[in-house]
Amino acid sequence: MAEYHTFTAEDAKLFADEHSGLFGKRSKLQVEKLTDKNFNQVFRVSNDKGTSLIVKQALPNAGYGNDNWPLTVDRARIEATVLKKHYSLCPEFTVEVLHHDTELAAILLEDLADYRILRSELIAAKQFPHLASQLAQYLAHTLYHTSDFALTGPNKKQQVVKYLNPELCLISEDVIFTEPYVNHERNHVPPGIQQQAQALWADQPLKAEVAQLKVKFLSSPQALLHGDLNSSSVFINDEKCKIIDAEFGFCGPIGFDVGSVLGSLLLNYIAHFSLTEQAESRQQFQQYLLQQVTELWQHFAETFNQLMANKCKQPMLTNTDYQHYFLQQLFSDTIGFTGCELIRRAIGVARIADFEQIKSDSDTDRCKIMAMKLGQALIMQRNNLSDITQVQQLVEQITG
Structure with missing residues (x-):
């Protein structure tokens, strides 16, 4: 199991490709960084056929507010498990979690590009x-x-x-x-x-x-x-x-x-x-x-x-x-x-x-x-x- 490291765009692409069967073996993947704040970073990974997914990773040493409440990357596990549970109860109105890696604090999500x-x-x-x-x-x-x-x-x-x-x-x-x-x-x-x-x-x-x-x-x-x-x-x-x-x-x-x-x-x-x-x-x-x-x-x-x-x-x-x-x-x-x-x-x-x-x-x-x-x-x-x-x-x- 991989140890935590902050994803580069290439890491996000590999993570999405490895943990999803949506792209296919011959897909040409592109990566777009959507956010890069002190809390999380978010990437959109897409192929040349119009399929795309979201990679979200919790950043280490993150803080919230002016005096930086210290937060661990375990918050990604909470987010993934809550969304999975809520999706099981109300899939129509909850974003779908496709994969979660606890060690990497990374989540693979459906892309809501048309929302x-x-x-x-x-x-x-x-x-x-x-x-x-x-x-x-x-x-x-x-x-x-x-x-x-x-x-x-x-x-x-x-x-x-x-x-x-x-x-x-x-x-x-x-x-x-x-x-x-x-x-x-x-x-x-x-x-x-x-x-x-x-x-x-x-x-x-x-x-x-x-x-x-x-x-x-x-x-x-x-x-x-x-x-x-x-x-x-x-x-x-x-x-x-x-x-x-x-x-x-x-x-x-x-x-x-x-x-x-x-x-x-x-x-x-x-x-x-x-x-x-x-x-x-x-x-x-x-x-x-x-x-x-x-x-x-x-x-x-x-x-x-x-x-x-x-x-x-x-x-x-x-x-x-x-x-x-x-x-x-x-x-x-x-x-x-x-x-x-x-x-x-x-x-x-x-x-x-x-x-x-x-x-x-x-x-x-x-x-x-x-x-x-x-x-x-x-x-x-x-x-x-x-x-x-x-x-x-x-x-x-x-x-x-």
């Missing part, structure tokens, strides 16, 4: 009618079938151990649930939002609610999560979406994945107050986004509820009153995690292109303040909201 990154498409105000329903199917099936409803006790505990991911979970714990709520050096707080950030840091009732959500993230291994399911982790075209990049995967609270997706859609909704100048076009696209938020939760809840009713393997969990309670608690968790996503993207270390694409600093500040206000409201009111339409009303009230 585009969802975040970029939403920034450009492009609409996809199938987005909400397909994301809901992915979430419902991957989360339900890795939960206590579908697994025996021993199998569930084995799953938790298999997908332990302490290094990347620590990043999420810090940048989502801690740093945005204190005056931390990694936060990005320009002068225009300083007053609002200071008020947030001093808001003790808000911080108490966030603490509850952090504890849930730390101690509720309800299902196998993607762990970083934002609009940059979704590839999409006119017919289908595919989920990629699961290196933050672990067993955690179901509402975290769902809330991360809803948060991405709402952040884009807010950004378009500045990204789209023409009022009628802006309102039309923002209504599309709110419709996707509403439909995503409704489709997810309906599918998850059907799975609980028809596929539950735990006798005590077949109780319909319990299932109703579980789904309502899941809704509350989801809305809370949605709020955390909004706040951390407004002032935390992990910036997003939705806001970075705004040309005016004052407009950017206005959108970030709006995101903070909405995030705070969702977190504080999550236990009083019983329906996704109430969330839509709250969004329109705060941003209107």
Whole structure:
């Protein structure tokens, strides 16, 4: 077995050729380097007949953020195994892993060359009618079938151990649930939002609610999560979406994945107050986004509820009153995690292109303040909201 070394383009070509039967013996292969960041490097390997594959390798000595949380290349194993598991449960909407080499920290993936990154498409105000329903199917099936409803006790505990991911979970714990709520050096707080950030840091009732959500993230291994399911982790075209990049995967609270997706859609909704100048076009696209938020939760809840009713393997969990309670608690968790996503993207270390694409600093500040206000409201009111339409009303009230 080969020892780890950082791939050259030639290495990537050989890796793809060796571990795939798609190219054929007489293929003439070409390599294109797609990304080369301090986290991963990605290559596209293609032949002269139009067949192509992706090689992704985790880079050593990688860090995330300004003080470089140290990460091992084992994150490639997590990514590959999570994607393989999710593909087995929802192949239609998950990228296919064709091969994984633990020692080389390299993954061979299907090429999504005819897909585009969802975040970029939403920034450009492009609409996809199938987005909400397909994301809901992915979430419902991957989360339900890795939960206590579908697994025996021993199998569930084995799953938790298999997908332990302490290094990347620590990043999420810090940048989502801690740093945005204190005056931390990694936060990005320009002068225009300083007053609002200071008020947030001093808001003790808000911080108490966030603490509850952090504890849930730390101690509720309800299902196998993607762990970083934002609009940059979704590839999409006119017919289908595919989920990629699961290196933050672990067993955690179901509402975290769902809330991360809803948060991405709402952040884009807010950004378009500045990204789209023409009022009628802006309102039309923002209504599309709110419709996707509403439909995503409704489709997810309906599918998850059907799975609980028809596929539950735990006798005590077949109780319909319990299932109703579980789904309502899941809704509350989801809305809370949605709020955390909004706040951390407004002032935390992990910036997003939705806001970075705004040309005016004052407009950017206005959108970030709006995101903070909405995030705070969702977190504080999550236990009083019983329906996704109430969330839509709250969004329109705060941003209107």
